[in-house]
Amino acid sequence: MNAFKISRRALSVALAAATLCGSAFAGEVEVLHWWTAGGEAKAAQALAATLKAKGHSWKDFAVAGGGGDSAMTVLKSRVVSGNAPAAAQIKGPSLQEWAKEGVLTNLDDVAKAEKWDSLLPGPIANGLKHKGHYIAAPVNVHRVNWLWVNPEAFKKAGAKVPTTWPEFFAAAEALKKAGIVPxxxxxxxxxxxxxxxxxALGVGGTEFYKKALVQLDPATLQSAKMKEVLETFKKIKGYTDKNSPGRDWNLTTAMVIRGEAGMQLMGDWAKGEFVAAGKTPGKDFECVAAPGTAKAFTYNVDSFAMFQLKNADNIKAQRDLASTLMSPAFQELFNLNKGSIPVRTGLNLDKFDACAKASAKDFGDTAKSGGLVPSIAHGMAVPSAAQGAIQDVISQFWNSDKATAADTMKKLVSAAKVR
Structure with a gap:
């Protein structure tokens, strides 16, 4: 009898321990991402800690390199073999391509409970849905149409920070005469x-941009306005330096930081380079909308697609991940590290700098005015095959002295048909 009681007691303790373990690690969430450096890596670690605090185990599936290309190659092999992770960093039209394969799960329960439809601008929310159902959770918004300016360089050149393309070229000419790379x-x-x-956005406006680079309308791609866009684009090349070919973007930003160059057209990830160099926005550098685009906002949204799982505990962990990604605390933490802004509207931005606050205001204003447009250059506007083909045409035009706007427009129409 005593032996039996001891056995029962031991069994009870074992069951209690198992229950505790179950609550400590209710489910496993495996996340494929390419946040492997700097602030992004810190944000990934914070996300893992948050999930662990909710009782789940985190399985990091980081694949560095290629701006996500390497990660997508690995993901495809995993999905084909029937071993998909809980979540993967996927964005833009690629979300729809994965959804059509029938491998993504429906997140409407989380989205409805937490009112995503009221927290996200319509264009952003629609991009995260397939046939009206949420299939991904967003983490941030990058503004792409920024112009970064070194005010000291402009002062030396006696130049004015441009708001239009004629002003841009006037400033570029002044910088050139002052011996500064414009x-x-x-x-x-x-x-x-x-x-x-x-x-394209600054010369053509938002409606032109949508028709040409989102809808890929053949008539717009061959219009007089597109000819003006191409000629304006090519004119910029005359104000770049001979060492430009092949140079990485961060090394290019460093030229502006050091005052070797006056300005750079680049997304808000460039701000991270200025801040890391100890520079203060509004003092050591300025962030202004690219010429002609003050009332528009080209967005690049990072998001996580959620794959279909079978284990109930892992499904619960996956739902908690989606909830965490949209939580105010994580939105603040991640974007303070990344240089982007929260995709969730209505957050307190006291901890953010002047560039981020300006970006957030413009994000909200353009969402209401219709000036919020997806970035074709960063995978938000068209299928990846068409994007790649159009991108190649644009670089060929940039790099060839013999390429004409007329021939390039014909090539753009052909590239737009690539699927």
């Missing part, structure tokens, strides 16, 4: 394309 540009195709989309 425009810092890294000659890589994605940087060419980033510059091009800001020119």
């Amino acid at each position: 425009v810092a540009h890294g000659g890589q195709n994605w940087q060419d394309f980033t510059t091009f989309e800001s020119v």
Whole structure:
């Protein structure tokens, strides 16, 4: 009898321990991402800690390199083998491509409980849905159409910070005469394309941008306005330096930081370089909308697609992950590290700098006015195959002295049909 009682007691203790373990690690969440450096890595660690605090185990699936290309290669092999992670860093039209494969899960329960529809601007929310159902959770918004300026360089040149393209070229000419590289540009195709989309938005306006670079309308791609866009874009090259080809974007930003160059057209991730160098916005550098785009906002949203799982505990962990990504605490923490702004509206931005506050205001204003548009250069506007083909055409035009706007427009129409 005593032996039996001891056995029962031991069993009770074991069951209690198992219960505690179950509550400590209710489910496992495996997350594929490429946040492997600097502030991004810190944010990933904070996300892992938050999930662990909710009783789940975190399985880090970080794949560095290639701006996500390497990660997507690994993800495809995992999904094909029937071993998908709980979540993967996927954005833009690529979300729809994965959803059509029938491998993503429905997040409407989380989204409805936490009122995502009222917290996210319509264009952003729609991009996270497939056939009206949420399939991904967003973490941030990058503004792409920024112009970064070194005020000391402008002062030396007697130049005015531009708000229009004629003012941009006037400033560039003044900087050139002062012996300063007018425009810092890294000659890589994605940087060419980033510059091009800001020119298209500034010269053509939001409706032109939507028709040409979101809807890929053939008539707009061959219009007189597109010819003006291409010629304005090509004119910028004359104000870049001979070492531009192949240069990484952060090294290009460093030119502006040091005053070797006067300005750079680049997304808000450039701000991280200025801040890391101990520079203060509004004093050591200025962030202004790219010429002609003050009332528009090209967005790049990082998000996590959620894959279908079978284990109930892991599904619960996955739901908690989606909830955490949209939580005010994580939105603040991540974006303070990343240089972007919270995608969730209505948050207190007291801890954010002047550039972020300006970006957040413009994000809200353009969401209401219709000036909020997806970045084609950063995978938010069109399928990846068409994006790559159009990007190649734009870089060919930039790099060739013989390429004409007329021929390039024809090539753009053909590239837009690539699927």
